Amino acid sequence: MKSMYRFLLLTRSLEERLESLFKQGHVIGGLYRCLGQEATAVGSAWALREGDWLAPSIRDVGAMYVRGLPPIQMLRQYTARDLSPCAGKDNTTHFTIPELGLLGPISPLGTQLCVLNGVALAFKQRGEDRVCLTYQGEGASRTGASHEGFAMAAALNLPIVIVLEHNRWSFGTPSHVEAAVEDWADTAGAYGLPVRSVDGNDLLEVFEASRESVERARAGGGPGVIVAETYRMLGHAQHDSQKYVPPEELEEWRQRDPIRRFERVLLDDGWLSEAGLQEIRDEVDRELTEAVDIVLSESYPVSESARTRVFADPALDPPEPWTRTL
Numbered sequence: 001m002k003s004m005y006r007f008l009l010l011t012r013s014l015e016e017r018l019e020s021l022f023k024q025g026h027v028i029g030g031l032y033r034c035l036g037q038e039a040t041a042v043g044s045a046w047a048l049r050e051g052d053w054l055a056p057s058i059r060d061v062g063a064m065y066v067r068g069l070p071p072i073q074m075l076r077q078y079t080a081r082d083l084s085p086c087a088g089k090d091n092t093t094h095f096t097i098p099e100l101g102l103l104g105p106i107s108p109l110g111t112q113l114c115v116l117n118g119v120a121l122a123f124k125q126r127g128e129d130r131v132c133l134t135y136q137g138e139g140a141s142r143t144g145a146s147h148e149g150f151a152m153a154a155a156l157n158l159p160i161v162i163v164l165e166h167n168r169w170s171f172g173t174p175s176h177v178e179a180a181v182e183d184w185a186d187t188a189g190a191y192g193l194p195v196r197s198v199d200g201n202d203l204l205e206v207f208e209a210s211r212e213s214v215e216r217a218r219a220g221g222g223p224g225v226i227v228a229e230t231y232r233m234l235g236h237a238q239h240d241s242q243k244y245v246p247p248e249e250l251e252e253w254r255q256r257d258p259i260r261r262f263e264r265v266l267l268d269d270g271w272l273s274e275a276g277l278q279e280i281r282d283e284v285d286r287e288l289t290e291a292v293d294i295v296l297s298e299s300y301p302v303s304e305s306a307r308t309r310v311f312a313d314p315a316l317d318p319p320e321p322w323t324r325t326l
Contacts, residue, residue, distance in 0.1 A: 002266075002272060005263070005280060010062075011038045014074060021079065027091075032059065032238075034061060036201070038258055039202065040228040041066075044207070047133075047210035047211040047213075048131065051130050052101055052131045053102075053120075055103040057105055057135040071288065109140035113153070113162065114145055114152065117132075120153070120160040132161070134162055135162075138165070138167070138179070157220075157222040158222065161210065166200070185197045185227045193224060194224050196213070198228055201256045210226060233253065
């Protein structure tokens with residue numbers, strides 16, 4: 001319980017640091033935050049075990065920390081440092097770390113489910129009791145690639161769990177414009193998949209539903225869908241002022257803040273005192289302060305490395321470059 005709380009705090013606090021770095025000009029590219037959705041990512045990833053694979057969406061960085069990604073790597077990634085997972089060539093969560101079971105998201109929405117299906121199919125064919133977990137916003141779930149992914153997972157009975165994050169907004173489009181359904185759990189019926197709706201801002205409810213779906217998939221029960229009812233508390237990215245959101249709607253969801261809610265659980269059930277909560281806050285703050293100082297002292301990649309670590313062939317000038325013409 002204490003560790004889960006720490007991951008919630010770490011997720012939000014790190015993004016607050018990144019917002020400051022963005023305003024100071026240190027972030028290269030855009031900044032995408034998951035304010036209000038931390039419980040969905042942390043609670044679902046907590047249901048996995050070593051050897052499982054996870055494909056996060058852009059707002060599921062908390063799940064990546066749960067799987068073992070050092071927070072300093074996310075700072076390096078956003079600031080395009082040479083030591084970042086992409087060596088300064090891309091930002092956000094666009095990287096894969098096989099040893100952590102992390103499959104990086106793909107910019108065209110809905111496609112990562114298709115890719116992760118391949119991982120799940122390999123697990124099944126090898127007879128391994130390993131499970132895959134991935135995320136989609138309701139907007140991404142309306143793409144053709146997503147439909148193909150759902151259909152394939154269901155038809156092949158793959159060991160994969162899909163968390164559909166109903167956060168109410170796709171860029172600036174409200175979710176009720178994305179589909180004619182009132183209950184997003186109904187979308188799973190088109191594929192014949194079991195589905196469970198949860199309060200995506202309730203960490204323990206997300207965890208329990210995820211554990212149930214993950215263990216069913218691990219036992220050969222096939223895919224499952226979890227619809228997390230949550231809310232994107234900020235614009236699509238840092239440049240989006242979110243003026244299209246009704247103020248009263250935003251305030252309603254602000255009162256359902258997942259971190260404040262979990263703090264009440266920890267206090268009411270005797271897991272932590274107010275002093276204990278503050279101790280974890282201070283610990284996270286010290287860790288991130290040190291990480292920011294380290295990252296800002298590190299160098300950007302040198303220009304000579306622009307064509308390295310891009311293709312499998314490490315040679316800069318192979319005899320037959322990939323751009324060859326017939």
